[in-house]
Amino acid sequence: TARTTVTTEEPKSESGGLVLIKNPHLDTMEEDILYHLDLGTRTHNLPAMFGDIKFVCVGGSPNRMKAFAQFMHKELGLEGSGEDLADICAGTDRYAMYRTGPVLSISHGMGIPSISIMLHELIKLLHHAKCRDVTIIRIGTSGGLGIEAGSVVITDTAVDASFQPRFEQVVLGDVVVRSTDLDRDLAEELLACSKEVPDFPTLIGHTMCTYDFYEGQGRLDGALCSFSSEKKLEYLKRAHEAGVRNIEMESTAFAAMCGLCGLKAAVVCVALLDRLEGDQIRAPREVLREYQQRPQRLIAAFIRRRLGLHPPAGPALPSSN
Numbered sequence: 001t002a003r004t005t006v007t008t009e010e011p012k013s014e015s016g017g018l019v020l021i022k023n024p025h026l027d028t029m030e031e032d033i034l035y036h037l038d039l040g041t042r043t044h045n046l047p048a049m050f051g052d053i054k055f056v057c058v059g060g061s062p063n064r065m066k067a068f069a070q071f072m073h074k075e076l077g078l079e080g081s082g083e084d085l086a087d088i089c090a091g092t093d094r095y096a097m098y099r100t101g102p103v104l105s106i107s108h109g110m111g112i113p114s115i116s117i118m119l120h121e122l123i124k125l126l127h128h129a130k131c132r133d134v135t136i137i138r139i140g141t142s143g144g145l146g147i148e149a150g151s152v153v154i155t156d157t158a159v160d161a162s163f164q165p166r167f168e169q170v171v172l173g174d175v176v177v178r179s180t181d182l183d184r185d186l187a188e189e190l191l192a193c194s195k196e197v198p199d200f201p202t203l204i205g206h207t208m209c210t211y212d213f214y215e216g217q218g219r220l221d222g223a224l225c226s227f228s229s230e231k232k233l234e235y236l237k238r239a240h241e242a243g244v245r246n247i248e249m250e251s252t253a254f255a256a257m258c259g260l261c262g263l264k265a266a267v268v269c270v271a272l273l274d275r276l277e278g279d280q281i282r283a284p285r286e287v288l289r290e291y292q293q294r295p296q297r298l299i300a301a302f303i304r305r306r307l308g309l310h311p312p313a314g315p316a317l318p319s320s321n
């Protein structure tokens with residue numbers, strides 16, 4: 001049986017804003033191929049391509065992350081429409097990556113294994129590129145808990161399906177437990193920015209991260225279901241009492257990996273429904289599309305504010321996703 005190892009790894013404080021790689025073996029490698037991003041240290045000049053990146057935004061869907069890059073292009077007042085931004089990872093169809101100004105926008109697929117592979121390679125990319133003072137934000141969708149559909153949740157703590165602030169991963173047969181702390185100041189700064197986009201509710205709360213969308217999130221509508229509707233509601237209410245306000249599938253791995261590597265990280269997800277009211281996502285596509293744009297608009301306001309680009313831009317919306 002697997003043994004449990006609680007790690008005490010802490011991000012080093014003397015990073016000087018650089019990204020920390022917690023792997024001594026990397027120093028001995030002559031070349032690092034970032035296979036799933038179709039980039040590498042020999043084939044690409046990573047410092048020239050990415051050295052000035054300050055904001056990295058990640059989210060599940062390639063189309064959403066393209067639309068976000070195009071939206072940011074306009075919000076930053078950069079030349080051209082932004083419609084022709086190229087996918088930097090076009091040589092692979094695993095992930096899509098776009099850059100505009102100091103903003104990098106990357107998709108991560110669904111679930112912890114998918115985001116984890118992307119983050120290993122992205123964090124190494126930021127390290128090889130010698131990026132400094134990078135803020136990384138996941139902009140996603142989620143199921144709400146006791147909140148109105150369309151609300152945006154800024155995560156203070158990412159918790160697992162037992163409501164604990166931990167991320168467990170099996171490494172060489174042992175369970176390694178890592179903490180899922182996120183940057184409190186960044187969460188508060190984002191909440192302050194939400195006043196600039198007042199047409200939807202924004203709140204801070206715990207986010208529960210699961211390994212599955214159906215049974216793993218207490219849904220009754222999957223291909224398998226091993227519990228009653230009473231048990232489901234009892235579990236979701238316990239989650240709500242523990243402070244959980246939304247449920248998604250990447251935040252614990254994202255918080256643990258970014259935290260250990262010294263990246264200031266935040267998770268901002270819109271709720272597509274209130275899970276205390278149902279399981280199926282019934283809102284029309286147009287409504288869901290507008291919901292998905294809400295975290296993008298909040299993060300645009302945040303980036304503009306950080307860059308001193310005041311006042312907020314007009315009513316432009318992200319193009320489609």
Ligand SMILES: O=P(O)(O)O[C@H]1O[C@H](CO)[C@@H](O)[C@H]1O
Pocket residue numbers: 059060061109110111139140141142213248249250
């Ligand atoms: O909208 P994204 O970023 O994909 O996030 C959420 O949506 C997916 C499930 O529909 C999961 O990946 C979950 O975390």
Ligand SMILES: O=c1cc[nH]c(=O)[nH]1
Pocket residue numbers: 141142143144213217247248249272
């Ligand atoms: O209910 C939901 C909605 C979006 N994403 C999730 O993981 N769960």
